[in-house]
Amino acid sequence: MSTRVGILGVGQTSYRRHHADKSSAELIFEAVEAALRDADVDVADVDVVLAGVAPDALAGENSVERTAMIGAGKPLLRINTGGVTGSSTAFAGASYVASGRARIALVFALERMGQATTSQQVFNTIFDPVYEKDFPLTTITMAALRASMLMRMYGYTERHWASIASRNYRNALRNPLAHIHRDLSPEDILASPLLAWPIHRFEACPMSEGAVALVLASEDVIGDRDAAWMQGFASRSDAYAMGDRFHRPEGTLVDLLSLQLAAKQAYADAGIDDPRRQLDVVELYSPFSSAEAMTYPALGLTEAHDGPAFVEAQEVDLSLPRFNPSGGPQAANPVSATAMVRIAECALQVLERAGDRQVEDVRRAVATGQGGATQFSTLCVLGSDRPE
Amino acid sequence: MTTASDLITIKGNWSFDYTYFAGETASRFFKELREHKRVMGTRCPSCERVLVPARAFCDACFCRTGDWVEVGPQGVLETFTVITAAFPGLPEPPVVLAYATLDGADTALVNLITGLDASDVAGTAERLMAQPRVELRFIDEPQGRITDFSFEIVQG
Numbered sequence: 001m002s003t004r005v006g007i008l009g010v011g012q013t014s015y016r017r018h019h020a021d022k023s024s025a026e027l028i029f030e031a032v033e034a035a036l037r038d039a040d041v042d043v044a045d046v047d048v049v050l051a052g053v054a055p056d057a058l059a060g061e062n063s064v065e066r067t068a069m070i071g072a073g074k075p076l077l078r079i080n081t082g083g084v085t086g087s088s089t090a091f092a093g094a095s096y097v098a099s100g101r102a103r104i105a106l107v108f109a110l111e112r113m114g115q116a117t118t119s120q121q122v123f124n125t126i127f128d129p130v131y132e133k134d135f136p137l138t139t140i141t142m143a144a145l146r147a148s149m150l151m152r153m154y155g156y157t158e159r160h161w162a163s164i165a166s167r168n169y170r171n172a173l174r175n176p177l178a179h180i181h182r183d184l185s186p187e188d189i190l191a192s193p194l195l196a197w198p199i200h201r202f203e204a205c206p207m208s209e210g211a212v213a214l215v216l217a218s219e220d221v222i223g224d225r226d227a228a229w230m231q232g233f234a235s236r237s238d239a240y241a242m243g244d245r246f247h248r249p250e251g252t253l254v255d256l257l258s259l260q261l262a263a264k265q266a267y268a269d270a271g272i273d274d275p276r277r278q279l280d281v282v283e284l285y286s287p288f289s290s291a292e293a294m295t296y297p298a299l300g301l302t303e304a305h306d307g308p309a310f311v312e313a314q315e316v317d318l319s320l321p322r323f324n325p326s327g328g329p330q331a332a333n334p335v336s337a338t339a340m341v342r343i344a345e346c347a348l349q350v351l352e353r354a355g356d357r358q359v360e361d362v363r364r365a366v367a368t369g370q371g372g373a374t375q376f377s378t379l380c381v382l383g384s385d386r387p388e
Numbered sequence: 389m390t391t392a393s394d395l396i397t398i399k400g401n402w403s404f405d406y407t408y409f410a411g412e413t414a415s416r417f418f419k420e421l422r423e424h425k426r427v428m429g430t431r432c433p434s435c436e437r438v439l440v441p442a443r444a445f446c447d448a449c450f451c452r453t454g455d456w457v458e459v460g461p462q463g464v465l466e467t468f469t470v471i472t473a474a475f476p477g478l479p480e481p482p483v484v485l486a487y488a489t490l491d492g493a494d495t496a497l498v499n500l501i502t503g504l505d506a507s508d509v510a511g512t513a514e515r516l517m518a519q520p521r522v523e524l525r526f527i528d529e530p531q532g533r534i535t536d537f538s539f540e541i542v543q544g
Binding site for chain 2: 124129132242
């Protein structure tokens with residue numbers, strides 16, 4: 001990299017089932033306006049605009065990003081990599097800045113799925129129409145297929161899934177932007193209706209809409225201002241078919257090879273060799289508890305077979321990183337935006353601007369992204385210290 | 389100040405018709421289902437895996453596949469879910485969705501498990517967690533579609 005990159009400003013709308021008081025363009029405007037204000041940057045000083053919107057059918061509007069024209073006259077690109085749309089968009093902006101093509105990049109992501117009557121029918125259309133789409137493959141069943149595999153291979157129980165979700169809901173109570181503000185105990189979650197065994201309704205993420213924006217800047221723009229420095233960021237892809245990822249020596253379907261590889265690169269860039277001790281906060285792209293469990297070994301926090309014990313240890317071992325202080329995607333999942341929200345939340349933690357959800361003494365925070373049937377993974381390390 | 393009743397909503401509907409092109413490789417795979425009631429894979433000359441269902445290329449090795457290989461008719465259940473909630477446009481529950489690796493294949497294949505009373509969800513889950521053997525069950529008049537067959541648990 002030719003220059004270091006930092007996040008100067010963060011803007012978010014709240015996340016909820018519907019924002020009936022705002023059109024799609026107005027949601028984007030609100031997040032962007034807040035990010036520019038937070039960064040104390042004028043829109044005229046932005047060099048490039050990058051927009052993240054995942055499947056258009058979730059909103060029932062095509063290319064909605066162009067309806068909120070931000071900074072007309074500047075280059076604009078739209079990015080869609082499914083669940084990692086938000087982080088891919090942030091990384092594209094960071095790459096513009098790192099390469100010297102831009103001094104200030106404005107990135108935003110919008111989810112407008114509140115306009116859809118049902119999301120699972122739309123999500124079925126992301127699967128291959130030739131071999132897969134005839135089956136009830138959806139985001140929920142995809143997660144359930146992995147959850148049952150994790151239970152068989154590593155001994156997770158429905159109780160573990162419920163306890164992860166309960167912790168996320170509890171954290172969300174301190175995040176005014178979260179969609180779900182309910183103190184749900186593991187018992188409440190296990191008592192909620194089954195959607196697809198072993199997934200209960202209250203373990204599944206909600207359908208949320210909202211927008212997020214970040215202002216990314218080069219080292220010379222940042223000067224001696226406070227910034228959340230991007231100490232390392234990497235994205236990795238994997239084979240398309242889930243069935244192709246069962247029998248391979250480098251990792252099964254639940255080993256999240258793409259996240260392992262992204263973590264390896266980003267940790268190396270950020271100088272992390274003991275993530276369990278060096279990370280203070282981890283914001284995970286985990287719309288389901290099983291999705292969270294899959295990340296632990298991929299992030300180097302525990303061995304896969306120790307995963308269930310690691311879930312239990314989180315409640316007592318305070319030296320471990322804090323997971324999802326925002327509540328994570330189980331408390332708000334604006335799909336296109338979710339992976340950028342993770343980065344935004346880590347930036348707020350590092351900048352000590354996270355309000356009631358602020359964790360003490362955060363020097364380093366990690367944000368993950370997961371997309372396309374875990375075909376895509378991203379990892380971003382943010383720190384309060386300027387990278388060397 | 390705007391109140392909720394002042395906010396306008398406008399009804400919308402996306403309903404488009406499409407014709408999906410399966411391509412030569414999947415067309416042959418479907419013809420084998422329809423005419424011979426058999427499941428075929430293609431072998432990657434580089435990693436030597438037999439990819440099922442048949443693929444024109446291996447996306448792990450970035451190379452074209454070679455030989456066609458018949459797999460099954462039995463295999464091992466890899467993972468599953470018992471779908472218990474109804475969603476618009478998707479089949480009525482309970483439905484058991486699973487991945488199974490057919491004998492001779494190096495990849496798992498998604499399909500439904502049929503011939504199983506899944507109304508006892510916990511009991512079904514417990515049984516399927518033991519990774520039973522499965523076998524292909526073809527419909528009487530295959531249409532040349534992936535839905536021409538399903539998995540059934542091998543008894544005994």
